[in-house]
Amino acid sequence: MPEVLAVDAVGVTKRYGALTAVNDVSLQVAQGEVYGVLGPNGAGKTTFLRMLFGLIRPDAGTIKLFGQAREEVGTHVLDGVGGFIESPRFYPYLSGRRNLEGLARLDGGATPDRLDEVLAIVDLTDRAGDKVGGYSFGMRQRLGVAASLLRDPLLLVLDEPANGLDPAGIRDMRALIKRLAAGGLTVLLSSHDMGEVEEICDNVTIMRTGSVVYHGGIAELRERAPDQGHRVRTADNARALALAHQHHGGLRIEADADGDLVAYGTQAEVDAYITTVVTDGVALRGLELTEAPLEALFFMLTESAPGGVPHELDHAAAEAAR
Amino acid sequence: MTMTIAVVRRTLPRLAALALATAAVVALTACGASDVTRARLERNLPQTFSNLYVQQARILGHKGITVQSLHAQAQCDKGGPKVADHGPGSDWICLMRWTDPNVPLPDGSGKFELNVHSNDCYTAGGPSKLIGPLTITDTHGNDVDNPVFEFDACFDPNTPNTPTSVTIPAPPTTTAAPPTGGR
Amino acid sequence: MSASVQTTAPPIAGQRTPRRGASLAGVLAWEATKLRAQARARWVLLLSALAPIVIVAIINGQGRPPKDTLFGRYIHHSGFAVALLMLGFAGQWVLPLLTAIVAGDIFASEDQHGTWKTVLTRSASRGQLFWAKTITAVVFALVVLLILGASTILSSVLIVGHQSLTGLTGQLIPSGTAARLVVASWASAALPMLGFTCLAILLSVRTRNPAFGIAAPVVIGMIMQLFGTLGGVEAIRPWLLTTPFESWHGLLAQHRFTDPLRTGVLVCAVWSAVCLAIAYILLRRRDITEG
Numbered sequence: 001m002p003e004v005l006a007v008d009a010v011g012v013t014k015r016y017g018a019l020t021a022v023n024d025v026s027l028q029v030a031q032g033e034v035y036g037v038l039g040p041n042g043a044g045k046t047t048f049l050r051m052l053f054g055l056i057r058p059d060a061g062t063i064k065l066f067g068q069a070r071e072e073v074g075t076h077v078l079d080g081v082g083g084f085i086e087s088p089r090f091y092p093y094l095s096g097r098r099n100l101e102g103l104a105r106l107d108g109g110a111t112p113d114r115l116d117e118v119l120a121i122v123d124l125t126d127r128a129g130d131k132v133g134g135y136s137f138g139m140r141q142r143l144g145v146a147a148s149l150l151r152d153p154l155l156l157v158l159d160e161p162a163n164g165l166d167p168a169g170i171r172d173m174r175a176l177i178k179r180l181a182a183g184g185l186t187v188l189l190s191s192h193d194m195g196e197v198e199e200i201c202d203n204v205t206i207m208r209t210g211s212v213v214y215h216g217g218i219a220e221l222r223e224r225a226p227d228q229g230h231r232v233r234t235a236d237n238a239r240a241l242a243l244a245h246q247h248h249g250g251l252r253i254e255a256d257a258d259g260d261l262v263a264y265g266t267q268a269e270v271d272a273y274i275t276t277v278v279t280d281g282v283a284l285r286g287l288e289l290t291e292a293p294l295e296a297l298f299f300m301l302t303e304s305a306p307g308g309v310p311h312e313l314d315h316a317a318a319e320a321a322r
Numbered sequence: 323m324t325m326t327i328a329v330v331r332r333t334l335p336r337l338a339a340l341a342l343a344t345a346a347v348v349a350l351t352a353c354g355a356s357d358v359t360r361a362r363l364e365r366n367l368p369q370t371f372s373n374l375y376v377q378q379a380r381i382l383g384h385k386g387i388t389v390q391s392l393h394a395q396a397q398c399d400k401g402g403p404k405v406a407d408h409g410p411g412s413d414w415i416c417l418m419r420w421t422d423p424n425v426p427l428p429d430g431s432g433k434f435e436l437n438v439h440s441n442d443c444y445t446a447g448g449p450s451k452l453i454g455p456l457t458i459t460d461t462h463g464n465d466v467d468n469p470v471f472e473f474d475a476c477f478d479p480n481t482p483n484t485p486t487s488v489t490i491p492a493p494p495t496t497t498a499a500p501p502t503g504g505r
Numbered sequence: 506m507s508a509s510v511q512t513t514a515p516p517i518a519g520q521r522t523p524r525r526g527a528s529l530a531g532v533l534a535w536e537a538t539k540l541r542a543q544a545r546a547r548w549v550l551l552l553s554a555l556a557p558i559v560i561v562a563i564i565n566g567q568g569r570p571p572k573d574t575l576f577g578r579y580i581h582h583s584g585f586a587v588a589l590l591m592l593g594f595a596g597q598w599v600l601p602l603l604t605a606i607v608a609g610d611i612f613a614s615e616d617q618h619g620t621w622k623t624v625l626t627r628s629a630s631r632g633q634l635f636w637a638k639t640i641t642a643v644v645f646a647l648v649v650l651l652i653l654g655a656s657t658i659l660s661s662v663l664i665v666g667h668q669s670l671t672g673l674t675g676q677l678i679p680s681g682t683a684a685r686l687v688v689a690s691w692a693s694a695a696l697p698m699l700g701f702t703c704l705a706i707l708l709s710v711r712t713r714n715p716a717f718g719i720a721a722p723v724v725i726g727m728i729m730q731l732f733g734t735l736g737g738v739e740a741i742r743p744w745l746l747t748t749p750f751e752s753w754h755g756l757l758a759q760h761r762f763t764d765p766l767r768t769g770v771l772v773c774a775v776w777s778a779v780c781l782a783i784a785y786i787l788l789r790r791r792d793i794t795e796g
Contacts, residue, residue: 017328047794053626055793075630079525083626089619094542105535106527106627151525151627356739366674373675373759409736440734440742441751443575443673467582469671474575476673476754478762 004067006031006155006186007052012061014047021047023210024061029188029203031154034181036201037190040302044210045190049159050085052188053078065155083157083188087164088144092133096124096143099132103147110150118146122176138169145176156180158189162196174200194298208302218294225293226300227252227264232274233286237261240277248273262290357479358438360398360407364486366477367416367434367446368394374469375420378454381469383461384424394420397490398436412437417490418448425452429493443476527629532637540607540641549606553649557657561587561664575673575754584665585683588658589757592691595653596750600694601701601726602719603649608642608705609718612788616713621793631789639706639781646702647695654691658684676759690753693766697749700773701726703780704746710784743768746776 007029014022022044029035037045050056052063054070054077062069070077090099097115104110119125122142132140141161148156161177162170177200181187191197197204198218206214214221234240237259244253244263251273252264263270278284290296372389379387400406401413414436419427432452438444450456453470460466540546564580564587571577574593579586615621624634662684670683678686701722709718729745732738742748749769755762 050622050793053622055622055625057790057792075628076526078626078628085622085626089623091539091618091620094539098538098542102535102538103623103627105531106624106629108526108528108531108628147623356736369759370675373677374671377671377675377677410734411736440736440738441748441754443754445572467578469675472572472578473675474578474673475675476575476758478755478758478760478764480762480764 003031005029005064006066007035007188008062008064008067009048009052010062012048012051012058012063014044014051014056015059020210022051022058025205025207025210025212026061027205027212027215029155029186031186032184033202034177034187034200035189036197036204037188037207038192038194038197038204038298039190039207040192042209043192043207043302045192045207046086046159048207049083049157049188049190052157053081053083053085055085080151080154081157082148082151082153082155083159084144084148085159087137088140088147090132090140090143090147093131095129095131096135096139097128099143100128100147100150104150107151114150118149121149122146138165141165141169141173145173149180153185155186155188158187160190160192162191162193170196194295195292198292198294206298206301213301221294221297225297227266228293229290229296230263230265230270231256231286231288231290232261232263232277232284234261234277235283235285239280240282243276243280243282244273247276260286356409356440357442358408358410358440359483360400361483361485362477362479362481363398363414363416363436363438363444364396364488365481366475367396367398367436368418368420370473370475371396371418371434371446371470372420374473375422375453377469378458379422379424381458381460381466382424384422387422387424392420392422394418395486395488395490396434397486397488410438410440414438414444416446417492419490427452431490431493433493441476442479443474445472445474447472525628527627527633529633529636532629532633533640536611536637536641540611540645545610546607546645549603549649550652553603553653554656557591557653558660558664560591561657561660564590565664579671580665583668583670583683584661584663585667585670585678585680585687587661587665588687589670589690591657591661592654592694592753593751595657596694596697596747597730598723598727600650600653600698600750601705602723603653604642604646604698604702605705605719605722607645608702609709609720609722610715611638611642612706612709612784613713613715613718616795617715619795625793632785635785635788639703642702642706643699646698650691650695650698654688654694658687658691670757672759673754673757674759678757686756689756693753693756693769694750696752696769696773697746700746700749700776700780703777703784707780707784710787744772746772749773 005028007027009028010026012022012025013020025044025048027035027037037048039045047056051058052065054075065077065081066079068077090096091102094102097119100110100115100118104115116125119128122145124139124142124146127135127139132143135143141164145158145161148158158177162173165173174196177187177189181200187200189200201218203217204214204221205212232240237255240261241253241255244251244261248269251269253273254262254264256262263273265273274284274287291299369389372392372394375392375394376387376389379385396416396418398407398414398416400409400411400415405413416434416436417431418434419431432449434446434448436444436446448470450471454468456468456471457465458468567580570580571590574590576586576589576593580590615624625631667680667684669680670678672678704725705718705722708721709715712718712721726747730747733742733745733748749765749772752765752769755765
């Protein structure tokens with residue numbers, strides 16, 4: 001018997017007047033996995049997560065958490081679910097600990113030990129007695145994670161958890177999420193950063209303007225990603241280009257707007273090409289990677305790139321054709 | 323163009339609701355009679371006046387004055403013959419007569435001016451020649467407030483509204499020329 | 506960050522998630538805690554206790570009595586008259602304001618702090634939160650009335666005295682009876698207080714703006730009162746929420762009449778029920794798109 005899905009959303013839709021914020025989105029999150037919902041700002045990720053939490057009512061579709069729907073069990077649908085939407089907000093005139101105490105009361109209670117425990121996990125023990133009004137952005141974010149863990153959740157839903165944090169904070173947040181996931185927690189997070197999702201998540205749904213454009217594993221996404229681009233700057237770009245066409249016909253190479261050359265291919269192919277160029281007497285001035293393949297794929301999928309969405313990846317079109 | 327249509331469609335129900343509410347208020351305002359009527363004032367004023375007059379008698383040391391012995395009666399009118407006798411206003415005039423051996427009423431009655439409010443309360447003031455000035459001297463020689471000089475009262479809106487049939491002849495006007503050659 | 510981590514074993518097939526639930530009592534206790542932590546609530550209670558003492562002392566020292574208000578002309582005759590004068594004044598805008606300070610803010614402050622998304626993602630339902638906040642606001646209103654009334658009556662009696670009181674049909678009311686009637690009159694203000702509390706709650710939920718939720722009930726109260734003094738509005742007068750603030754007049758008449766009180770109970774009940782019903786529906790149906 002298959003394990004019950006942590007999240008089972010089917011056909012979720014939300015319209016605001018003429019604007020469709022979320023258009024027929026379905027996704028399934030199995031227990032124990034780390035799932036990413038990826039998309040640029042305005043893609044509908046936050047609206048979708050708000051519907052998951054019951055903050056917004058969907059116009060169509062069903063959302064089941066651990067097999068239960070809100071229509072059937074009411075507020076108990078969030079048993080075992082914790083998380084926060086956008087930057088977590090608390091009562092600024094109360095201390096961090098008091099805020100947690102209050103939220104625990106809204107859960108039916110928590111022991112003081114548990115409060116200390118979650119504060120320790122997010123490293124806020126020494127500031128727990130200060131009013132939240134004086135917290136920095138990162139501290140509020142951490143308090144939000146603590147508040148989520150207070151519910152002993154089996155599913156953690158985080159909306160852009162690293163948003164607004166400085167690089168150190170981002171690194172710490174990602175490390176925390178990975179640790180929690182390693183401990184068995186199911187994690188559903190949203191992000192607009194492909195690199196973050198690639199680092200933490202197993203599976204991903206990519207959204208654009210309310211609709212899903214890709215479902216699947218990170219590994220498959222990598223396979224479909226375009227080749228890594230390598231930017232080559234030489235003393236004589238014209239000669240280097242000619243060499244490429246002569247000796248490395250299979251290598252895709254383009255000149256970009258600045259006159260530099262960008263070669264797309266495996267590392268071995270590019271190594272061979274560089275060797276040819278240098279051996280020929282053309283000096284190599286610079287060699288660097290362009291954007292990551294998955295980043296490139298992400299932009300292709302979610303922005304109005306001139307080429308549009310690659311046909312084999314056009315999920316929406318495939319659904320429509322079916 | 324579509325934007326304007328959308329805006330109109332949104333505000334139209336609100337305007338309709340507002341118009342409906344205003345119409346309802348206006349309609350309700352038209353019906354519903356006031357609690358302030360002549361009959362109710364004619365029943366309340368003498369009772370209140372008598373209670374206060376008895377207090378005054380006690381202060382002045384006049385014996386034998388009770389509410390029953392005063393037999394106070396009032397006839398009220400709002401704002402002259404052309405104005406209907408109901409509704410709040412500061413133009414209510416009540417003629418009141420009572421029996422006090424110590425204070426005869428030369429004209430047979432005293433004229434009281436009432437300022438009646440919509441909450442069924444009123445303020446009444448009468449002629450100081452009959453009811454005394456603002457302060458009076460008690461039996462110990464102290465100056466105390468005259469309870470009858472000006473007073474507030476409130477009446478029960480459920481007081482019966484049947485006419486009291488009290489008629490008090492209007493006092494003759496003081497500027498009347500003395501009768502010539504007998505009447 | 507600390508290395509310790511909470512580990513949860515993934516549930517086996519068919520195992521239900523841990524059942525959680527908030528009790529109304531728990532949510533109520535939390536709302537009361539939040540209210541106690543707010544300076545404004547403490548200030549209102551303190552002022553309600555102390556201001557009457559100061560005002561009664563000032564009234565007592567005044568030479569000319571305020572004859573335009575009921576019992577104003579008797580302020581030097583009896584402390585009970587002072588207590589009733591203050592009641593008449595309190596019903597005009599003071600009492601609606603005192604309750605709106607909490608009731609007009611208790612919902613809108615969640616919008617102000619952006620905390621709806623925090624509290625609505627726990628195990629307490631919207632209904633529980635609604636009732637906890639409503640009960641907190643109502644209890645606060647009644648406590649304020651109790652403190653204000655007790656302070657007014659006690660300071661009036663202690664500063665001016667407990668002489669017999671001239672009632673609203675000229676009758677002399679002995680001290681003991683007057684005391685009971687004054688207390689009953691102040692207590693009758695609880696009904697329109699309740700009505701204004703519910704009105705403030707509705708405005709708080711609808712406008713999501715604490716300033717509006719606090720100011721609007723007061724302004725509406727003043728407008729209703731002005732409207733009530735007009736002639737020719739008899740059909741509407743009983744239905745204004747400010748009319749029950751004067752229903753105690755009947756207690757001070759020689760032949761006590763309680764019809765305005767009975768009407769007041771009905772009117773306040775209807776206002777409260779309608780305002781709360783609309784507020785409840787609005788809260789239940791709202792999409793929380795921001796905080």
